[in-house]
Amino acid sequence: MRSPSKTGWYGSIEGSVLLAAGALAAVERTYTAEGSSTEGCTDRVSLRFIQSKLQRSKLATTELLVEAERRKIAVALVQEPYIGNIGELRCYPGCRVVQKTTPRRGPDKAAIINLNSDVDVEEDQTLNGENVAAAIIKAGNCRIGIVSMYFEGDMPIGPYLDRVRYVCSKLGTEKIILGAMLTRGAWWGSGRQAGDGKNLWYGIYRVIRETGKNREDVLLKTDSEKVLGPEESATLLVETFFPDDRIDADDPYHTEVRRRTDEGSQPPETSRDLPGVEPPFSGAEIRSDFKAFRRRKSRGIDGFTSDICQAAIFRDLGLFLSMANKCLELGYFPRASKVAAIKVIPKPG
Numbered sequence: 001m002r003s004p005s006k007t008g009w010y011g012s013i014e015g016s017v018l019l020a021a022g023a024l025a026a027v028e029r030t031y032t033a034e035g036s037s038t039e040g041c042t043d044r045v046s047l048r049f050i051q052s053k054l055q056r057s058k059l060a061t062t063e064l065l066v067e068a069e070r071r072k073i074a075v076a077l078v079q080e081p082y083i084g085n086i087g088e089l090r091c092y093p094g095c096r097v098v099q100k101t102t103p104r105r106g107p108d109k110a111a112i113i114n115l116n117s118d119v120d121v122e123e124d125q126t127l128n129g130e131n132v133a134a135a136i137i138k139a140g141n142c143r144i145g146i147v148s149m150y151f152e153g154d155m156p157i158g159p160y161l162d163r164v165r166y167v168c169s170k171l172g173t174e175k176i177i178l179g180a181m182l183t184r185g186a187w188w189g190s191g192r193q194a195g196d197g198k199n200l201w202y203g204i205y206r207v208i209r210e211t212g213k214n215r216e217d218v219l220l221k222t223d224s225e226k227v228l229g230p231e232e233s234a235t236l237l238v239e240t241f242f243p244d245d246r247i248d249a250d251d252p253y254h255t256e257v258r259r260r261t262d263e264g265s266q267p268p269e270t271s272r273d274l275p276g277v278e279p280p281f282s283g284a285e286i287r288s289d290f291k292a293f294r295r296r297k298s299r300g301i302d303g304f305t306s307d308i309c310q311a312a313i314f315r316d317l318g319l320f321l322s323m324a325n326k327c328l329e330l331g332y333f334p335r336a337s338k339v340a341a342i343k344v345i346p347k348p349g
Contacts, residue, residue, distance in 0.1 A: 047074045047119070047139060049146075051179035058082040065092060065115075074116040075137060077148040077179025083107050096121055098135040100128040108133075109150040127167045131160070134167045145171035149180040280325040283317055 050073045054060040061082040068076055081089040087107040091097050098112040098121060110133045114121045122136040133148045147167055151160045168176050220233040228236060250258060290313075293306040313320045327333050 047116075047137070047142075047144075048072060049075050049077065049177060049179075051077045051148075053079045053150075054081045056080050056082055058084075061089075065095070065113075068113075068115050074114070074119050074139075075146060076113040076115060077146060077177070078111050078113060079148065079150040079180070080109055081111050089113075098123045098128070099133050100130050101125060104130055106130050110148040112146055112148050124170070127170055129163070132163055132167060134171060136171060136173060143173050145173035145176035147171075147176065147178050149178065151180065278328055280328065281321055283321065286313065286317065286321070 048071065050064075050068055050071070052060075052064055054064060061078075064076060064078065067073075078089075083089055087104060088099055088101070089097050089108060089111045092113075094115070094117065096114040098114070099108045099110070107130065109131050112121075112133050112135050114135075114137070116139075118139065120138040122138065123134070127134045131150050131152070135146055137144050137146060145168065147164060149160070149164060151157060164178070219230070220228050220236055222228065222236070247258070290306070290310050293310070
């Protein structure tokens with residue numbers, strides 16, 4: 001077999017099992033004919049496979065068949081196909097479907113669709129189940145085992161893997177292609193919760209749902225309803241979020257702060273404790289500051305969130321205070337570890 005050129009779609013497992021993954025991601029592979037008695041035989045057949053989770057959608061199932069015909073796909077390994085009210089994927093014209101037939105304990109969630117009339121399919125119903133469909137495809141002298149799987153996210157993964165191993169052992173082919181849908185399972189942490197009580201995958205899937213939506217950038221308007229151009233809109237945003245430091249806009253408090261800063265004098269409360277010197281940081285001050293930090297605040301460019309920093313600092317508060325106060329004494333602190341970026345979120349309508 002020719003070695004895969006795209007490891008994202010196929011990966012070798014114990015030298016004889018291939019994994020097919022990625023919705024509507026067809027990758028062509030060439031397989032050498034098996035069982036040939038001619039030494040150095042170059043008889044080859046080119047087959048293309050596709051794997052997709054259809055989420056019980058009739059439209060997605062139809063689009064899969066159209067896309068497969070366009071890409072000249074031979075075999076589709078599908079999970080959660082559209083089954084209507086019959087509990088199984090119906091046979092479409094020009095296709096042969098391998099799935100669990102009656103009697104069933106529930107609807108079929110995994111199936112194999114043969115889309116090429118030149119490819120023969122051997123199936124053993126004793127190997128098929130509601131969550132696993134297996135068959136052997138034959139093209140010329142080439143025989144390849146194929147298995148489509150769907151693992152329930154709230155069920156233990158062990159029995160599923162045992163079933164797949166058993167099915168693969170019964171196929172009796174040198175090469176096997178597996179197509180599976182394993183996402184949002186408890187095995188990947190989907191059943192756990194983050195610190196805010198939400199599912200760990202909640203934020204990821206929320207972002208994924210929004211990525212497919214194309215929103216047209218809307219130009220801003222002034223108070224007089226004048227529509228601004230792109231550059232004028234950017235200027236207005238900067239002036240709104242980062243206004244100029246104008247003295248005439250100071251209130252009495254800011255006027256006093258500016259006077260003290262410009263004159264270099266110390267505030268009365270500071271000079272009373274340590275004249276001319278900033279007071280050192282204290283443990284009580286650190287604890288008080290951390291109470292004001294939001295746990296869900298976005299992390300900085302170093303990847304550290306406030307709860308991570310808090311755990312590290314309180315591991316040895318004395319050590320942290322020594323370093324912080326030495327920096328204060330020398331007048332040196334590391335550069336800012338967090339950089340802000342403005343993301344304009346247009347309101348509906």
